[in-house]
Amino acid sequence: MRHTWPDILQITLYNCPKAKLLIRDMLDELFLPWPHLIAGMAIIVCAVYSVWLGGDRFATEAEAEAVAVAIMIVHIAFRIAIHRHYLNSSYTDREHYWTRLFFVSALVSGLAWGTSLSLLIVSAPDQVKYLTLTIACVIIQSATARAFMAPLPLILQTLVLVIMVVSTSAWNGDWVVAPAAVLFIAFQAGHMRNLIAMRFREWQAQKDKDHLLAQLAKANDDLSEANEALRKAALTDGLTGLANRRAFDLHLELYCSPDAGTLEPVSLIFFDVDRFKSFNDTHGHQAGDQCLEIISRCARAMLTDTRQLAARYGGEEFALILPGTKASEARNIAEALRELVCRMPIPVHGEEVHITISLGIATTEVQNRVAPRTLLARADLALYRAKQRGRNRVEVIEAASDAETNDA
Known part of the structure; x- marks a missing residue:
């Protein structure tokens, strides 16, 4: 399957993350008019020199050289106009347009050079013909040096130039120019092939590198996701989805340790399901698990701050850690949670069963900071009192002596 130059660019570059930048850099170089200015000025100087050598003896030759000069002037103006159009137009997402425009402009350049050089070969004195051949070789060398950026258009440009120069030389009976041109283009073709192969290897290496980097980035992302999932699994209760x-x-420890650095109160609500063992024995462990899941959803609904945490402490015991929450505010939250759980029906064998919870609250204030284990012991003591005083209620320990805590 054959590909045009833009297709080759698409195959080799568009799959590369840096493709658009590479194509833009190449087109920036390829549209520069200065190589055409130099070649055009050389052809114009050669034509003027030919007229100067010929004097008034070759009127028709002078006309041919004037045409050659005119073609070069028009060609230079054309390349400058194309370059200004490239600079002044929006490049974004128009790679195909610009690559095809360069393709056309390269063929126009090949025709312009070939026509002008052919006119000089036919009309110029012998001493100018070798200068003309030198200029043709320089143009071919310039095209060869840039062929790795645009293989097809620059190869066709060179072929147009060579075919026109060689054909004109042969038709004119000059069998020295033709073999020299053929030998030179054969040498340049090998050099051009090496440059093109080197650039394609470079592109392929860049593509492979980007592919490997993309694979590495994906592997790192997958590893990060796996680590995050593992971390969450290590800190999450499998049944309820709450913190374990x-x-x-x-x-x-983060909010209650002596070196936590917080200047806010921290409240801890410790609660469990009333008569959960009896519920399990009566309705089965599956119903018990469903009961714990419903309570966990109720507990999660009480959280209003990202710093707050709902956790399953163990079995049917749960806890809410509420940084920045005073004892009175914690009591309101606990009462709302207790009422929500009371209203929440648990479907068991086609029936709706209701359960209750008992809650204990302890708060550590800024001026009376206690250790995490002490706060937990006080909350456990408050829960114990709620159980003793009839269940389905909230008890608060606002201050407790060490003796009280140890007795609990």
């Missing part, structure tokens, strides 16, 4: 005991301990 380990996460609870870490969070409580």
Whole structure:
């Protein structure tokens, strides 16, 4: 399957993350008019020199050289106009347009050079013909040096130039120019092939590198996701989706340790399901698990701050850690949670069963900071009192002596 130059660019570059930048850099170089200015000025100087050598003896030759000069002037103006159009137009997402425009402009250049040089070969004195051949070789060399950026258009440009110069030389009976031109283009073709192959290897290496980097980035992302999932699994209770005991301990230590640096009160609500063992024995463990899941959703609904945490402490025991929450505010939250759980029906064998919870609250104030284990012991003591005083209620420990805490 054959590909045009833009197709080759698409195959080799568009799959590369840096493709658009590479194509833009190449087109920036390829549209520059200065190589055409130099070649055009050389052809014009050669034509003027030919007229100067010929004097008034070759009127028709002078006309041919004038045509050659005119073609070069028009060609230079054309390349400058194309370059200004490239600079002044929006490049974004128009790679195909610009590559095809360069393709056309390269063929126009090949025709212009070939026509002008052919006119000089036919009309110029012998001493100018070799200068003309030199200029043709320089143009071919310039095209060869840039062929790795645009293989097809510059190869066709060179072929047009060579075919026109060689054909004109042969038709004119000059069998020295033709073999020299053929030998030179054969040498340049090998050099051009090496340059093109080198650039394509470079593109392929860049593509492979980007592909490997993309694979590495994806592997790193996958590893990060796996680590994050593992971290969450290590800190999450499998049944309820709440934080587990380990996460609870870490969070409580974060906000209640002496060196936590917080200047806000921290409240801890400790609660469990009333008569959960009897519920399990009566309705089965599956119903018990469903009961714990419903309570976990109720507990999660009480959180209003990203610093707050709902955790399953163990079995049917749960906890809420509420940084920045005073005892009175914690009581309101606990009462709202208790009422929500009371109203929440648990479907068991086609029936709706209701359960209750008992809650204990302890708060550590800024001026009376206690250790996490002490705060937990006070909350546990408050829960114990709620159980003793009839269940389905909230009890608060606002201050407790060490003796009280140890007795609990």
